[in-house]
Amino acid sequence: VHSPAIEDYLEQIHNLIEGKGYARVVDIAQNLSISQASVTNMIQKLDAEGYLVYERYRGVVLTDEGRKIGQEIARRHEVLTRLLATFGLDAETVHHDVEGMEHHISRQTLDVLTLLMEELEGNPELLKKLKRKMSRP
Amino acid sequence: VHSPAIEDYLEQIHNLIEGKGYARVVDIAQNLSISQASVTNMIQKLDAEGYLVYERYRGVVLTDEGRKIGQEIARRHEVLTRLLATFGLDAETVHHDVEGMEHHISRQTLDVLTLLMEELEGNPELLKKLKRKMSRP
Ligand SMILES: [Mn+2]
Ligand SMILES: [Mn+2]
Numbered sequence: 450v451h452s453p454a455i456e457d458y459l460e461q462i463h464n465l466i467e468g469k470g471y472a473r474v475v476d477i478a479q480n481l482s483i484s485q486a487s488v489t490n491m492i493q494k495l496d497a498e499g500y501l502v503y504e505r506y507r508g509v510v511l512t513d514e515g516r517k518i519g520q521e522i523a524r525r526h527e528v529l530t531r532l533l534a535t536f537g538l539d540a541e542t543v544h545h546d547v548e549g550m551e552h553h554i555s556r557q558t559l560d561v562l563t564l565l566m567e568e569l570e571g572n573p574e575l576l577k578k579l580k581r582k583m584s585r586p
Numbered sequence: 587v588h589s590p591a592i593e594d595y596l597e598q599i600h601n602l603i604e605g606k607g608y609a610r611v612v613d614i615a616q617n618l619s620i621s622q623a624s625v626t627n628m629i630q631k632l633d634a635e636g637y638l639v640y641e642r643y644r645g646v647v648l649t650d651e652g653r654k655i656g657q658e659i660a661r662r663h664e665v666l667t668r669l670l671a672t673f674g675l676d677a678e679t680v681h682h683d684v685e686g687m688e689h690h691i692s693r694q695t696l697d698v699l700t701l702l703m704e705e706l707e708g709n710p711e712l713l714k715k716l717k718r719k720m721s722r723p
Contacts, residue, residue, distance in 0.1 A: 536701075538694045546695045553686025557675045564673075564716045565702060575712070579701050 451500075453552040456522050457481065458491055459500060460551075462509055463519025472509040525551040525559055532566040535576055536583065588637075590689040593659050594618065595628055596637060597688075599646055600656025609646040662688040662696055669703040672713055673720065 461480050465472035474492065478485040496503045500515035511519060529547040554562070569576050598617050602609035611629065615622040633640045637652035648656060666684040691699070706713050 533695060533698060536694075536698045538698065542692050542694050546690050546692055549690025550687045553683050553690075555679050555683055557673075557679050558670060558683045560720060561670060561673045561675065564720055567719075568712075568716060575705075579705060582704075583697060583701055 451518065454491075455495065455500070456518060456552055457548075458495060459511070459515050459519035460522040460526065462501065462511060463516065463523055466509075466511065467523075471507065474508070477509075522551055525554045525562075528559060528562050528566050529554075532562055532569065535566070535569040536580065588655065591628075592632065592637070593655060593689055594685070595632060596648070596652050596656040597659040597663065599638065599648060600653065600660055603646075603648065604660075608644065611645070614646075659688055662691045665696060665699050665703050666691075669699055669706065672703070672706040673717065 458477070458481070461477055462472040465476050465480070469476070474485050474488045477492075478488045481488070492501065492503050492509060495501050495515070499512055500518070501512060502510045504510060526547055529550055530543055533543045533546070569579075595614070595618070598614055599609040602613050602617070606613070611622050611625045614629075615625045618625070629638065629640050629646060632638050632652070636649055637655070638649055639647045641647060663684055666687055667680055670680045670683070706716075
């Protein structure tokens, strides 16, 4: 079992590689709002534990294990965000809650959340009905 | 902002007081599966920080602040549990995920989860439709 901190790193690195094609220490540090020194420190630890390989010029490359975790967290992040976004919650609240909840979602729970997200995105009447109930005090 | 550990304690104490009328160190230790020594240690800290009052004979009594937090976490726990339970997930998975997610749920997110829980509990057709989709690979 890996800690939320490790999951956040692998999620961040996964997103950077997906977006830019590479993950630099400076980008990771900026996105996680931490110092480059602590990023370098953690990367060495993740390298030692087999989640990634730190190559001098190519920067950070995820191992299969690291990529699996990064993808999984990114998937949970996406489903939670889309589910809450359908109700028009403000982005900051959604981001705060999702970043916390994503570390505690097993396969079965993710399947349920995915079903709910798909239903709400594909069923405007249901969404309207729920939103009406929401605005009433 | 209080840590998940503090929230778990206040949730546990709140539940014990609601259930038995009192919260003893031995019960808290058992429910959280930790030693009585660490429970006593934490209780002194929570007392010092104004979440509860430790009275020699009556055991632990929550302050208004402590009760507010205990009730809030218990409420999130209930909503999350009922929402996932409607899909028949096994209790152990639900408990594990809920105990993690409950510390990261703001007011707006809780309102959305409550709406979804109420809809699923009151709309058997919708639930049947979603459960059918769930069983298909
Ligand atoms: Mn995330
Ligand atoms: Mn709980």
